[in-house]
Amino acid sequence: MSEDCLNLNVWTAAESSHDRRPVFVWIYGGRFTSGYGSDPTFDGAGLAEKGLVVVTFNYRTGPFGFLATPVLTAESPHGSSGNYGLLDQIAALKWVHRNIKAFGGDPDRVTIAGQSAGAASVLELINSPLAKGLVHRGISESGARGTDDPEIAALAESYRPTLAGAERQGLTWAAQHKATTLAQMRALSVEELLDGLDDNDTTVEGPVNGHPPLFRPVLDGYVLARTYEESLSRGLHSDVPVITGNNKDESGASTAPGATPTSYQAMASKKYGDLADEFLALYPAATNAEADAQTNASARDNSRVSTSLWATEWASRAKSPVFKYFWTHAPPGQTQGAYHGSEINYIFDNPYATDLPWTDDDRRIAATMSRYVVNFSAHGDPNGRGLAHWAPSGPGSFTSMELGDDFGPLLDADAARRAFHKRYFEAQPPW
Structure with a gap:
């Protein structure tokens, strides 16, 4: 293992370097601590056959990608440290811009897409001045949430540390590894550097999903010059x-919540505080089955409303459209439902790439889902002939596109529940 890992993979069915096909660049997730571009789940042949040039790549994670310290900052001509993983992503996009014509790709139609930490990366690159002109569309899977939403600590904008804060934590991490100078830090073995890879930032805590990872993007004034907002x-x-968009069985929803009326009420009290009574009136539960059902219903409403609030903010400021979705299909042969990341094989139209008992229905869904992706990559609009219409979101729009078990518009939540979740987000303290 080493930092000499910055490689790309390219799939193309172009017959000539003059084809100028849309380019689809995938950024893997993994909580900013793991992942790799050659994961079979990201095999790009299916999308390449449909007309895209597909690129996956590696970027550094954990301390290799996101460690900040004062001495690293002092060494930098830009006065920053901690965003090396994002700089890797930008370097990959620059490579695409310079070279993708040779593979029949169009450097003026580059879509960046990613899931989880990859989705957060998409939004960070849209925000970064260093990626200006390199990105023409963005797909953020399980990514964009309202700026007041603390639910997904690893992704939330409000959990991005300042450079000074990241440097303090970096010094603590280095001291724990018995390294007090830059030379000592660079002398550490890979195994020593990976010790504590999954450590959390215990200085902040989300109400549901706990602490964010210690190693994550930093508001450094250079790569991320300012907050997204x-x-x-x-x-x-x-x-x-x-x-x-979001998935049906993530963000607090699952196929087996295991709730009881007592545990459900305790959750409501801890999470919603002064709003708990109103929450329980909107999501009442008197039995175990009802507690399970309402746990899921409230979590799904919460995530969809949050993303709609993000989209409302985007639509009020941006000229370009935003398209929201809610993924509902569970891949075969597992019990986790439409889990975090369950949409990826369908996005890539590559059921062949992983060993699951795929059915004709799965292949049909993948064929449909990937057509939306191809259309969006080509034109900035997922719609096309023979597909259910996917309307863009406008200010105050609370409808998402269901993708998966069905394809069509889906109300995020009724008016009373939408208003409740909006008040909940607005009541959150600054993180």
Whole structure:
């Protein structure tokens, strides 16, 4: 293992370097601590056969990708440290911009897409001044949430540390590894550096999903010059079309919540505080079955409303459209339902790439889902002939596109529940 890992994979069915096909660049997830571009789940042949040039790549994670310390900052000509993983991603996009014509790709139609930490990376690159002109569309899977939403600590904008905060934590981490100088840090073996890879940032805590990872993007003033919200308000982001959404069985929802009325009420009290009575009136549960059902219903409403609030903010400031979705299909041969990441094989139209008992229905869903992706990559709009219409979101729009078990519009939540979740987000303290 080494940092000499910055390789790309390219799939193309172009017959000539003059084809100018849309380019689809995938950024893997993994909580900013793991992942690799050659994962079979990301095999790009299915999308390449449909007309895209597909690129996957490696970027550094954990301390290799996101460690910040004062001495690293002092060494930098830009006065920053901690965003090496994002710089790797930007370097990959620059490589695509310079070289993708040789593979029949169009450097002026580059879609960046990713899931989980990859989805957060998509939004960070849209926000980064260093990626301006390199990104023309964005797909953020299980990514974009309202700026007041603390639910997904690893992804939330509000959990991005400042450079000074990241440097303090970096010094603590280095001391724990018995390294007090830059030379000592660089002398550590890979095994020593990976010790504590999955450590959390215990200085902040989300109400549901716990602490964010210690190693994650940093508001360093260079790669991330300002918060997403500030960039959007000042029109400094990359104004590109965006697809974003959530999955049915993630963000607190699951196929087996295991709730009881007692545990459900305790959760409501801990999470919603002064709003707990209103929550329980909107999501009442008197039996174990009802507690399970309402746990899931409230979590799903919460995530969809949060993403709709993000989309409302985007639509009020950006000229480019945003398309929201809610993924509902469970891959075969497992019991986790439409889990976190369950949409990826369908996005890539590559059921052949992983060993699951795929059915004709799965292949049909993958064929449909990937057509939306191809259309979006080509035109900035997922719609096309023979597909259910996917309307873009406008200010105050609370409808998402169901993808998976069905394809069509889906109300995020009824008016009373939408209003409740909006108040809940607005009541959150600054994180």
